[in-house]
Amino acid sequence: MNSPAAGFTPLRDRPAYRRLAEHFDNVSGLSLRELFDQDPARGQRLALEFEDIYFDYSKQRVTDETLDLLVALAEESGLSARISAMFGGEHINVTEDRAVLHVALRAPTSEVIDFDGHDVVPEVHEVLNRMGGFADRLRSGEWTGHTGQRISNVVNIGIGGSDLGPVMAYEALKHYSQRDLTFRFVSNVDGTDFVEKTRDLDPAQTLFVISSKTFTTLETMTNARTARDWLLAGLGTPEGDVSPVAKHFVAVSTNAEKVSEFGIDTENMFGFWDWVGGRYSMDSAIGLSTMLAIGPDGFGQLLAGFHSVDEHFRTAALRQNIPALMGLLTVWYTDFFGSQTQAVLPYDQYLNRFPASLQQLPMESNGKSVSLDGKRVDYGTGPVYWGEPGTNGQHSFYQLIHQGTLTIPADFIGFLHTLNPVGQHHDLLTANVFAQTEALAFGKTADQVRAEGVEDSLVPFKVFEGNHPTSTFLVGQLTPYTLGQLVGLYEHSVFTQGVIWSVDSFDQWGVELGKVLAQRVIPELQSEQPPALAHDSSTNTLIRRYRAAQGRS
Numbered sequence: 001m002n003s004p005a006a007g008f009t010p011l012r013d014r015p016a017y018r019r020l021a022e023h024f025d026n027v028s029g030l031s032l033r034e035l036f037d038q039d040p041a042r043g044q045r046l047a048l049e050f051e052d053i054y055f056d057y058s059k060q061r062v063t064d065e066t067l068d069l070l071v072a073l074a075e076e077s078g079l080s081a082r083i084s085a086m087f088g089g090e091h092i093n094v095t096e097d098r099a100v101l102h103v104a105l106r107a108p109t110s111e112v113i114d115f116d117g118h119d120v121v122p123e124v125h126e127v128l129n130r131m132g133g134f135a136d137r138l139r140s141g142e143w144t145g146h147t148g149q150r151i152s153n154v155v156n157i158g159i160g161g162s163d164l165g166p167v168m169a170y171e172a173l174k175h176y177s178q179r180d181l182t183f184r185f186v187s188n189v190d191g192t193d194f195v196e197k198t199r200d201l202d203p204a205q206t207l208f209v210i211s212s213k214t215f216t217t218l219e220t221m222t223n224a225r226t227a228r229d230w231l232l233a234g235l236g237t238p239e240g241d242v243s244p245v246a247k248h249f250v251a252v253s254t255n256a257e258k259v260s261e262f263g264i265d266t267e268n269m270f271g272f273w274d275w276v277g278g279r280y281s282m283d284s285a286i287g288l289s290t291m292l293a294i295g296p297d298g299f300g301q302l303l304a305g306f307h308s309v310d311e312h313f314r315t316a317a318l319r320q321n322i323p324a325l326m327g328l329l330t331v332w333y334t335d336f337f338g339s340q341t342q343a344v345l346p347y348d349q350y351l352n353r354f355p356a357s358l359q360q361l362p363m364e365s366n367g368k369s370v371s372l373d374g375k376r377v378d379y380g381t382g383p384v385y386w387g388e389p390g391t392n393g394q395h396s397f398y399q400l401i402h403q404g405t406l407t408i409p410a411d412f413i414g415f416l417h418t419l420n421p422v423g424q425h426h427d428l429l430t431a432n433v434f435a436q437t438e439a440l441a442f443g444k445t446a447d448q449v450r451a452e453g454v455e456d457s458l459v460p461f462k463v464f465e466g467n468h469p470t471s472t473f474l475v476g477q478l479t480p481y482t483l484g485q486l487v488g489l490y491e492h493s494v495f496t497q498g499v500i501w502s503v504d505s506f507d508q509w510g511v512e513l514g515k516v517l518a519q520r521v522i523p524e525l526q527s528e529q530p531p532a533l534a535h536d537s538s539t540n541t542l543i544r545r546y547r548a549a550q551g552r553s
């Protein structure tokens with residue numbers, strides 16, 4: 001293992017952190033009402049504009065001093081140096097001794113990004129060009145299935161980072177997609193997922209994209225084998241003949257050997273590199289389904305959006321740096337207010353999978369309890385990210401945000417222009433964004449409630465304390481470009497948090513234990529003979545009950 005960030009000062013010992021702790025005692029009692037009363041221009045002042053993205057953080061529970069101290073904390077934590085280290089291809093994923101270069105996936109050809117002594121940008125574009133050629137052939141109907149029929153269904157099989165980003169992007173960019181192609185995404189090892197997603201598809205017109213960085217993932221390989229059987233059976237292929245696989249399967253992977261072993265011609269494999277983490281891979285070849293849906297140009301715009309935010313993150317001063325501020329605000333609430341969650345609330349139906357996809361990014365990256373020196377942290381790290389598209393959430397869980405006992409910072413994401421201008425819908429939708437953030441910030445006092453004629457006994461129930469922190473992103477329109485920007489903002493916010501918390505944001509050892517244990521249990525469920533079970537008494541009993549239900553004693 002690389003020597004991890006040798007000599008970093010533990011978070012609680014950093015001077016800015018200590019000053020923030022004192023500062024918190026002075027400002028935590030301040031209300032957003034007071035802050036806005038003291039500074040009538042606060043709503044314009046605490047906002048940043050980057051291209052088509054307006055970021056209003058004035059409804060956060062911060063003063064100018066808070067922001068100065070948070071920026072000082074970022075500086076003391078070496079954020080600028082860590083950004084340079086990431087863009088410079090250093091092995092900042094120390095526990096796996098890997099570089100973290102997803103920024104290279106969206107670099108234009110004019111840029112040079114060095115990794116272990118060579119420029120990776122040309123190879124990135126070589127793969128993009130191959131993907132583009134394939135996408136053009138498939139979208140135009142030139143690429144046909146084994147029987148000569150045009151492909152009209154694309155099924156991506158992958159899980160985790162090889163599924164969540166692609167599903168989210170497909171949903172988000174459906175407006176720009178080629179509508180005569182049907183897209184489905186199979187991830188769960190539960191056979192129901194495969195069966196339900198393929199039940200109405202014609203095998204002769206279906207292409208499977210097997211997306212797996214390692215090409216060894218249990219869920220994906222199980223689904224891929226089922227897909228192969230489904231195809232061959234559906235086409236009535238004679239026993240032993242696997243020739244249809246060539247026209248109906250392509251692979252996205254870093255593991256050519258395993259792809260070939262599966263029976264997919266490596267000519268039809270699109271590669272990427274071990275410096276791309278799964279949860280940062282939607283703009284690598286893992287995005288092939290996205291490109292098939294929106295075309296190579298649209299995919300290029302998505303990458304350009306990501307790249308614009310990469311440049312902003314790399315070059316903007318921290319106080320004007322949107323992802324850096326987003327990350328610092330999360331640190332502020334996590335470590336000083338003790339918040340354990342962060343809501344992400346997009347007001348656009350196309351972003352219905354955005355919160356789900358986003359969950360993986362911060363929670364797998366910063367869900368860590370050991371810092372880079374291998375020691376247990378004595379402060380909070382990654383909060384739970386969650387959300388739903390607005391306004392649906394307003395009719396379910398917003399109650400708790402408004403009147404519960406938790407402090408839940410929330411990001412509201414709204415758009416100036418809708419892609420579906422139907423009647424008054426967009427005005428009504430957007431009115432809800434503004435009304436909610438206003439209500440969360442300023443609430444409703446007992447006096448206001450009484451003035452509405454509410455009888456005294458009911459007043460406490462109808463009071464809204466307010467002071468619930470929110471940021472509002474007001475974006476021009478949902479396009480491939482702005483989607484890339486939004487995801488890029490969260491990626492770099494997560495990076496910023498990880499730097500402050502001194503954790504390795506790019507490993508995921510926590511995912512491994514379950515995988516190993518499952519491999520041990522599988523034969524215990526399937527063996528003919530009763531297995532010698534050596535688990536705890538709970539697990540042993542569960543296994544026996546399951547075996548009995550399958551008629552295996």
Ligand code: G6Q
Pocket residue numbers: 159160161162211212213214215216217220277278279280364508
């Ligand atoms: C993401 C994780 C994880 C990964 C899946 C799929 O950062 O590493 O979600 O993407 O486990 O892995 P494969 O792509 O190797 O199948």
